[in-house]
Amino acid sequence: MSAFLATNTGFVLLTLAQSLALIVPLLIGVAYLTFFERKVMGAIQLRKGPNVVGPFGLGQPFADAIKMLFKETIIPTGADRVLFTIAPMLTFGLAIIAWAVIPVNNHWAIANINVGVLYLFAISSLGVYGIIIAGWASNSKYAFLGALRSAAQMVSYEVSMGFVIVTVLVCVGSLNLNDIVLAQRKIWFAIPLLPLFVIFFISGLAETNRAPFDLAEGDTEIVAGFFVEYSAMSFALFFLGEYANMILISAMTTTLFLGGWLSPIGIAPFTLIPGVVWFLLKIILCLFVFIWVRATLPRIRYDQLMSLGWKVFLPISMGYLVLVAGVLEIFGWLPNA
């Protein structure tokens, strides 16, 4: 260990500094996303939204955080104490570690690994465990029902999401996220793969349990779903995990379909703006659509949710994969051919 540190201290410190430089803005972003959501939904519903704490209500996220910190954590009787405590940490931790591979600018990723997309997909498929463990460990029927719903929903939508990702990979010829963005210099994949872009975004809504797919926490049917027994900071971790996942799905959409850090038009005034700014703007655009959808659409029924995933999205994404592969093969556009 000391021999390793003797020659690689710089590298270890650099990685730590990079992680902090990513995680701290991410956490602030999560805090202000809750504020952004309340403001946008307020505007859509002709209300003011939070406007009391600080100028324009900007202190609201911190007021909420402090309130949550000072509340009492209650563990229900008959709950599995260890799993009950681990579940929110798992949810929040998974939402953060996925960011290790997201490139925020050309070669600006903590780990620029060759299987970046698969890593993202693997981490997002683990997200279901936080929910299912929370539901089971709470020893409550509502929580358990919510967990079952959410697990079935996430597993269903992951399948079509996988096919969408495979189609993008066929167009790029690499699993590296940096290469995927660079392959979109001529045209963003959102244009030639428009149906898949829509499917991916809607699956993202389902994957993060957001409206109109928020059946896992349907207030009117199962009170609040899997986190009904959680209070104080453990509840806050679930809440923040959901918002961190929203940002993550937006970042994935941006990287796979909206050209990542690339500017929309490749000429002078646009290319002068740093890539990070474009990346953030695109993420904010995606997040706005997330909130817009929530404020507009009613929650769909469970059988509709399942038939949409399995009978609509899955066949379309599979068919489009075959179509895209065929077109690329016929015209000789396959990368690395």
Added chain:
Amino acid sequence: MAIGGNLSWPNAWNWTRPTDEQPFPHSHGARHMIINLAFDVFAAILLLSAGMVVSSRNPVHSVLFLILAFINAAILFLIAGAEFLAMVLVIVYVGAVAVLFLFVVMMLDVDFAALAEGVQRYAPIGALVGLVLLIELGMVAVGWTIAPGAAAARLAPMAGGLTDTQALGALIYTRYLVLFQLSGVVLLVAMIGAILLTHRERKRAKTQNLDAQHRRMPADTLRLVTAELGQGVSLPSPAPTPAKEEV
């Protein structure tokens, strides 16, 4: 872990990132050491959690330990340089298969007391089976030889700047294409078989006919009538009763 003493510029404060060509540029020995240490740690966790799968009392805990074992196996793949296999192991086994396991086990109504009673009764038989398996395993381990033709028939992945994923794909889709496709067919047969075994026609279940609902027009079901004062409305007899499933 004395960091002080031997921190000399530029070796210790090496800011270059490791690349594929040159992982940890200034120290190969140290790199091997840290990888060996990581292997030991994750292999130990893997063995411990595998043991806990068998020995934990609560079946849900067993499945969770199984998932932990899967994840550690994936990390061992990663240490061995098989990054694609590592990710696929997590996606397929942890992300899909184990979720279904967990589903089933959570919904089982297990009586722990009866289970514990059973352990006492069946322990001798279990020990006997385990002993037989252990002896067989020992016999295999002692008499293990590689068939003479096997080493020659094995194909190494193509060298030359290919990533792990590309090398694997190039082998699967050329040399081992038939085997790969056949294993897909086996999985398909298993899937169809499982559906066939569990599917049953439910005659009395109320299902929704989306097509019929969408075809229904206001004109088919609605009649606007201006009722005269004191006259009321006469219904056409017999009144058309809407089919039940169309509501």
